[in-house]
Each structure stands twice: as structure tokens, then as C-alpha cells.
Amino acid sequence: MKNYKAKDVDAYIASMSKEARPHLEELRKIILSTVPGAEEGISWGIPFYKYHGLLGGFATFKNHVSFGLAFVLENKVREQLEKKGYTTGIKTVQIRYDQKVPATAIKQILKAKAKLNTAKKNK
Numbered sequence: 502m503k504n505y506k507a508k509d510v511d512a513y514i515a516s517m518s519k520e521a522r523p524h525l526e527e528l529r530k531i532i533l534s535t536v537p538g539a540e541e542g543i544s545w546g547i548p549f550y551k552y553h554g555l556l557g558g559f560a561t562f563k564n565h566v567s568f569g570l571a572f573v574l575e576n577k578v579r580e581q582l583e584k585k586g587y588t589t590g591i592k593t594v595q596i597r598y599d600q601k602v603p604a605t606a607i608k609q610i611l612k613a614k615a616k617l618n619t620a621k622k623n624k
Contacts, residue, residue, distance in 0.1 A: 510541055510548040517561045520598040524566040527602045528559045535611045553618035556611065565595045568607060572614055582606055 507513035514525045525548075532539060532550050540551045549558030555571030570592045579589040582603060588595040596602055 507543055507546075509543060513543060513548050521561040521566055524596055524598065524602055525559060525561065527604070528566065528568055528607070531602070531604055531607050532557070532611060535608045536615045539615075552615050553622040556614055556618065562595075565597045567593050567595050569593045570610065570614065572617070574610065578606060578610060 507516060510529060514522055514529070517525060529541075529548065533541065536550070536552050536556065538552060539556060542549060542551070544558065547558050547560040550556040557568065557570040559566055559568050561567075565588075573591050574589060574594075582589050582594055585603065586600065587603060594603065594607070
């Protein structure tokens with residue numbers, strides 16, 4: 502759910518349901534620890550991160566948190582996540598409140614995107 506009133510990520514997380522907050526806090530921690538130097542802010546009404554370009558963000562919905570990316574997920578990654586019960590889109594991973602955040606997969610995705618962004622910047 503977009504929260505256009507949130508001025509920062511802390512305010513966004515605090516305004517969400519108690520079911521959503523642990524997932525949001527974990528995603529935030531994963532992003533900031535995996536991509537040191539990532540810029541955190543609110544874009545398009547949701548927490549969004551940039552690192553030498555767009556990286557990704559997350560949003561809250563009624564029954565899940567959606568982790569969205571600024572690029573298309575590889576089919577292999579999508580298939581692995583779907584086998585574990587996650588719903589994926591072309592650029593998103595839905596994490597139901599009764600599921601664990603797929604930290605390992607998200608870290609791999611973030612590292613790959615950060616590497617692409619850095620390569621583009623250095624061209």
C-alpha cells in the first residue's frame with residue numbers, strides 16, 4: 502500500500518500493520534547490509550533504494566509485502582522462488598505474512614543489480 506504521507510522509511514514502516522512491520526524491517530536491513538552505500542528514500546509512495554541508479558523497494562498490501570526491483574528477474578530465480586511457495590512477477594516477489602523473507606535470494610538479486618549499476622556508471 503502506498504503511503505504518500507510518509508516522509509521517510511521509518512514513518513512508512515511505523516504506519517503499516519503489525520503483521521507487515523517485521524517483513525519490512527527485515528527487507529530494509531537486507532538491502533542496506535547487502536548494498537552498502539545504497540540511498541534510502543521514499544519514491545512513488547514507497548521505500549525505494551538507489552545505488553548508481555535504481556535498485557529496488559518494497560510495499561505493503563493486505564496479505565503480503567511486495568519486494569520490487571528496477572529490472573526483470575531472471576527466469577531461473579523466479580522458478581526457484583516459486584518452488585518455495587513465493588509468488589513472483591516480472592520484477593516482483595510477493596512475501597505473504599506467514600512466509601519467511603527469502604533473504605538469500607534477495608541478497609543475490611541485489612548484488613547482481615548493484616554490479617550492473619556500477620558497470621553502467623563506470624562506462
